[in-house]
Amino acid sequence: MEIEIPCVLMRGGTSRGPFFLADDLPEDIALRDELLLDVMGSPHELQINGIGGGSTLTSKVAIISRSALPDCDVDYLFAQVSVMKRTVDTRPNCGNMLAAVGPYAIEQGLVPVQGKETIVRIRNINTGTRVEAIIQTPNGAVSYEGDTRIDGVPGTGAPIVLCFEQAEGSLTGKLFPTGQRTDWIDGVAVSCVDVAMPVMVVHAEDLGKTGRESAAELDQDKAFLARLESLRLQAGRLMGMGDVSQSVVPKPVVVSAAEGGTIRSRYFTPHSCHKAHAVTGAIAVASSAMLPGTVSHSLMQTNVESENAVINVAHPSGQIAVSLEVRDAINNPKVVRAGVVRTARRIMKGSVCVPAPASIVA
Template identity: 55%
Template sequence: MSRIPCVLMRGGTSRGPFFLSSDLPQDPAARDAILFAAMGSGHPLQIDGIGGGNPLTSKVAIVGPGRQQGTDIEYLFAQVNVDRALVDTAPNCGNMLAAVGPFAIEQGLVAAGDPETRLTILNVNTGKRIEATVQTPDGAVSYEGDTAIAGVPGTAAPVRLAFLDAAGSKTGRLLPTGALRDEVQGVPVTHFDMAVAAVLVAADSLGKSGREAPADLDADRLFMARLEALRLTSGQLMGLGDVGDMVIPKPILLSRPTDGATIDARYFMPHSCHTAVAITGAVCIAAACCTEGTVAHDLAVLPAPDARGRRMLVIEHPSGRTPVEIEQDPDTGEIRRVAVIRTARRLFEGFVHVRDKVA
């Protein structure tokens, strides 16, 4: 057996092992073979590895020092398929991102300040930068605090994530098709790329209320097949090619919210419905809500912006609500900055053992 150092961390509503990039092969194929074996994929329970048998707990973060000017850390996210020998590094994961700053500080990649540490993370998947603010009283990471987030029990210290240049994360354009809305297989949609490439659909366009439980949506095989067919076509239209083995674009069902929220969402990963909402998905939804002419804007109940163009949007989802702060240029409407609050926790550290024939 080969022993590879790793730290298991919760980031937002996701969980997975964090590795230093120097501890894994630089060759992508060799790296992915190790990740697949380490997580125990190829079995629905990932029984022979450290994965949790669910897309939310079959995620990996690979972290190293920043090599570009103005960045402190580089972070590569890997979504490891539970059942198949497939590792997808196309998208970012904003929930795992919440734990990158604490991990980097505790591994000695970034010097801690007092009472907090601000660092700039380059997401290698998308080439985009995120500013993370981590609580570090007396120069040490603190995980204890009063911040609660939907989908996670208890409270913890806040981690603030500000997405600095999130537009065109994978396609290079906020509107990958150049249009605010398109029609795909007779369904009006908006193709939108802000932090994650997504296809936004009004739930009633697909015969849904948008308030269904995730398990009920997953169990509707005819609906899921229709959603996947729509996603595959959208991938072609967005310039992503054949997305059958990719987790983007993400399909997102939207509907009108209840009192106090901006919009209601059901976010797909893409072959099952998230029990909450991915943070990159929340950023994407919020930005689309603030873009006149999109499917999201039609359904949103928007608060008025302040003099600087800032407003707090609230994304409603199966586990509760996720607030997202948007800052837009008051004159042009350009989205300057999107910020969210997450929490994270270090769960355990040690070594994952991988058979030598894999490593």
């Protein structure tokens, strides 16, 4: 017996996945996760029996509901569905999928159109972060067409502005979860930073890399990946997250120097290199670049110690610009606000068919 679940397949930023209304999924978490694994076709390298794309970037799920909070319109729960394991991780946020939450919420009737632009106030359930998304809504409906181009996605689209507030300490509750701006693990300097996404930042040269390698080149170096994972596991414990071997956070990031107000980043998800860059990860990397004493800051070739700056995070497909407001970066740092521009697209809507769990059949 199969069941049909209404969903909309959407691209958000450089990620893609199905969007569901929370009411259309089981309340029981274990049962919900089993359904999501069947929806995506995991575990299988091609996810051939589901709608996943065989990549961490296309094996993501967004679950949306009305928010009970007076200052938020919708709640957004992100789920990272493993491609090769039968696991679902709801600890991290995904800023790329977040770009499609506003359009989805408007088109589902959860948020009314406000004019030529509509502000959707989003609470990310995973981290407690609140985000304002500015959606283009001319003629009373969401518009996906525009001239905005983001690296890693072909063509152009309507701009979606994401303004992150209270992103500091998204999962650990601390900007520097270890209490240090730089730690040493196995003789390697790392910076553990939590802004929108917990990350472990390491200088490429300390791992025998230039930082200019392609994602494919890095993924082929199994010894490098093993060493990076060893550092990540130890960093997870230092950050108070315990055993992170079955979690996708913290995310490891390999950085190197670039020109001007730019830092070069290779972002891992966490066991393969992102072909572009996660939005939340870019915010974390850019924030660390503005904070003296971190691995990232030491590589910046321009002064970024003002309270407001735009940091360009270069990645394998181009770059992403992050607008930041940081106060008292030297003594008592506070990341007040972060903003990025993304695009999104509705790809398909309808229902996804999955085998009915035994409990539902009974």
